[in-house]
Amino acid sequence: MHITLRQIEVFTEVLKSGSTTQASQQLALSQSAVSAALADLEGQLGVQLFDRVGKRLVVNEHGRLLYPRAVGLLEQAIDIEQLFREDNGAIRLYASSTIGNYLLPGMLAAWRRDYPQLPLELSVGNSQDVINAVADFRVDLGLIEGPCHLSDIISEPWLQDELVVFAAPDTPLRQQPVTLESLAAAPWILREHGSGTREIVDYLLLSHLPHFQLALELGNSEAIKHAVRHGMGISCLSRRVIAEQLETGSLVEIKVPLPTLSRTLYRIHHRQKHISKALSRFLSYCRE
Structure with missing residues (x-):
């Protein structure tokens, strides 16, 4: 042959x-x-x-x-x-929105300072978009906000992330002790299905609420922050996403009667994906 x-x-x-x-x-x-x-x-x-x-x-x-x-x-x-060339080709990344918009910019800025000549391509979508792109070999590495259940995908724990429930400063929830019943009665503004954040919120938080009230589903965290700030409801997102608003007081954290809402962020790649020299270097950078 x-x-x-x-x-x-x-x-x-x-x-x-x-x-x-x-x-x-x-x-x-x-x-x-x-x-x-x-x-x-x-x-x-x-x-x-x-x-x-x-x-x-x-x-x-x-x-x-x-x-x-x-x-x-x-x-x-x-x-x-490209083994003996300085330029080892572009690394194609696909990150879910929380990671791509709030975690990666600082890390990629540091990567660019250390490796100014190495190209890197980044796309941002929801976790299901990322999984599909990795499964179809359209990207080299995915970064998602929840576990991946496909047998062809290797999923490795990457970082820990805390989720917090938050509301506008004048929310009625602050006028009495917060209970699971009062949380269920409040209007919720949530990420869309397919989002890693939504999957974890459903599992860690909403599963404990009796018949919660869904007011809106929105496709990105910025829209959710603005909707909550204008008093349209309450939500739950990564602390990293709302850190600035919590600091300025435009949004307030709602302490819930549940254990800390913590999740693991994952790195994923296809089981048959060849790990190139450039990709291996980036994976080491992620671990550091």
């Missing part, structure tokens, strides 16, 4: 584009060369990697099985080419 990296590259590009025509444009090859390379690869493997539907190529179960290994081979080839 003599599988070449060119055949692997052709396969992955055809999978992404869905046709040999578009793949040939991306690879600067003739369409016949792309078709021949794909046919040679299928011949050596003894299976078809795509189902032919009209002029389209639709990846089948054999192609899906090959794809993560093919991506890993190409990444290792790139790593070999």
